[in-house]
Amino acid sequence: MAIFSDWLKELSYETLHGDTSSQEVTEVVFDSRKAGPDTVFVCMKGANTDSHSFIPDVISKGCTAIVVEDEASALPVDISEINEDITIVKVFNTREALACISAARFGYPSKEMTVIGITGTKGKTTTAHMIKQIIEADGKSAGYIGTTGVEYCGNHIETKNTTPESYDLQKYFRDMVNAGCSYVVLEASSQAFKLNRVSAITFDYGIFTNIEPDHIGPNEHADFEEYKYYKSCIFKQSKVGIINMDADYAAELIEGSPCKMYTFSLNKTSDFMADNLHAVNSGDFVGIDFHVLGHTELDVKLDLPGKYNVYNALAAISCLTLAGIDKKAILRALRKVHVAGRTEVAFKNDNMSVLVDYAHNEMAMENLLSTLREYEPKRLVVVFGCGGNRAKDRRYGMGKAAAEFADLSILTSDNSRFEEPQDIINDIKSTLVPAGGKFVEIPDRREAIEYAMTHAEKGDMIAVIGKGHEDYQEVKGVRTHFLDSEVIEETAEKYHL
Incomplete structure (x- = not known):
């Protein structure tokens, strides 16, 4: 009890x-x-639901403490008729309150670790995994929370959001501390700052990778200025800030x-600089050398290709x-760094x-394929599709990028959903064909990967893109297991490549 x-x-x-001061609570x-009994219920206003409307329901379930934003007169209950053993408090922002209460409920676990936060339009996931692997190469234990889930001490937990809700973050932090982690690396999205998911956290180090227009639209950000503002919030919560000086708006x-x-x-x-970059493709190594x-x-x-990975x-x-x-730990880890689904x-x-x-969009595809061109493959082959029930502009843009940068495109499926x-x-072809792109159509993704590998010419570089670490294909509302890297390994074994 607390x-x-x-x-x-x-x-x-x-x-x-x-x-x-007398109200006892447990959760x-x-x-x-x-x-339920002895719980604190925090009301929050979302895009579709205002949970203040659930106050009568949670009271009926025995909830004894409630946190609200609304004035008493606007609540769906008459406070004067509520049992005296129920406590209701009003705060300015209940999302911030959830973060602060959750941190207290779990004993402020982030204060027991070195917390590294990373924000930016691109590079968060790769940079976070690099940091985690370097820390572990130095003999220390580190947790990770981000796009690919939650990872610590051999545990892996799938998550829906890049940055989970504040309660879940604090619970993961406590689990990590209890498991012996002395560091945690967190991908902090712009939505995480906007929705107060990372409130009550002080980052020992806050990293800003870059910024480009993204996540602008309904239920995300009203415009680029708002997006940039929430990205910049990482420095308001950091003891030390680290920023890419080559990024737009860095000086500001x-x-x-x-x-x-x-x-x-x-x-x-800058404080840290890299020069003398050299692309290397030899033996089992496809990466880049550079001097810091x-x-x-x-x-x-670095066992990852491309200038953008040098930034990471x-x-x-x-x-x-x-x-x-x-x-030595830094050099050792980067020499064999592995990030699932990121130029893997x-x-x-x-x-x-x-x-x-x-x-999985035009810009990312251009960056990747232009990078792979630096390794001078005999042919650059790209296997890709586009997600169904999503904006068609992505398809048109990726079709143009494929025509410009790939020698051959193998067009296939990628979470077609209900399309x-x-x-x-056909949408991809509408821009790829007029631009002169060469292509093959193989709608079955496994067959497309098999075709690319069994028809490879000596010196080819094949990029299977769009899904990365995702381990499913979604068709007609049903998800079935599918991981590109697994299919590639199975194809190599099947055809004795």
Whole structure:
């Protein structure tokens, strides 16, 4: 049992009914279906539902403490008729309250670890996994929370959002501390800041990778200025900020930052810089060599291709150098770093290299394919489709990118949902064909991958893109297991490649 007022000590609040200093509580919930005796129910206003309307229901279930945003007169109950053993408090923002109460409920676990937050339009997942693997190479235990789920000490938990709800974050933090983690690396999305999921967390290091227009529209951000604002919020919650000086608006963000700032760059004088980049494709290695100078001197061999991965590595190096991680651990981890579905070399032999990547829009596809061109493959082959029941502009853009950068496109399925795969392929062809792109149509994704690998010419580089780490195909509302990297391995075995 805990006293409700102890869970509220980080908040400003008004008591509308009851007594917080005598109210005993055991749990905090924001889903009315989980309400019960001795629980705190936090009302929240979402895009489709306002859970203030559930107050009578949670009271009937025995809920003894309720946190609201609305005035008493606007609540769906008459407070004067509520039992005296029920406490209701009013706060300015119940989402922020959920974060603060959850942190208290789990004993402020983030204060027991070094917390590294990463935000940016691109690169969060790869940078986060690099940091986690470097920390572990230094003999320490680190947790990860982000796009690919929750990972710590051999545990893996699937999640729906890049950054989970604040209650779930605090629970994962406590589980990580209990398992022995001394670090946690968190992907902090713009929505996480907007919806207060990361409130009550102070980042020891906050990393800003880059920013481009994204996530603008209904139920996301009203415009780019709002998106940029919430991305910049990471520095308001960080002890030390680390920013890519080559990113748009970097100077503006540094000027407005309240925390101590460090910079990294490939093109500008910064605290951490990289130069002498060389693409390397030899043996089982498809990566890049580069030199780091500034606050540290390193000759890095990175087992991921492309300049954008040098930026990701430089962000990781900057952060962990400041954190005191051993140089040898940094070099050792980057030499064999693996990030599922992010320029992942899934298979390589004397004839071909086969990579899996999450690129699922025009910009990401251009970045990936132009990078792979630097390795001078005999042919650059791309296997891709587009998701069904999504904006068609993505299909048109990817069709154009394929025509410009690939020698051969193999058009296939990618979560067709409630559309016909052939209709999606036809949309892609509407821009690919006029631009002169060469292509083959194979709607079955497994057959498309098999075709690419069994028809490879010596020196080919094959990019299977769009799904990355996703382990399912969604068709007509049904998800079946499908992981590109697994299918690639199975194809290599099946055909003795």
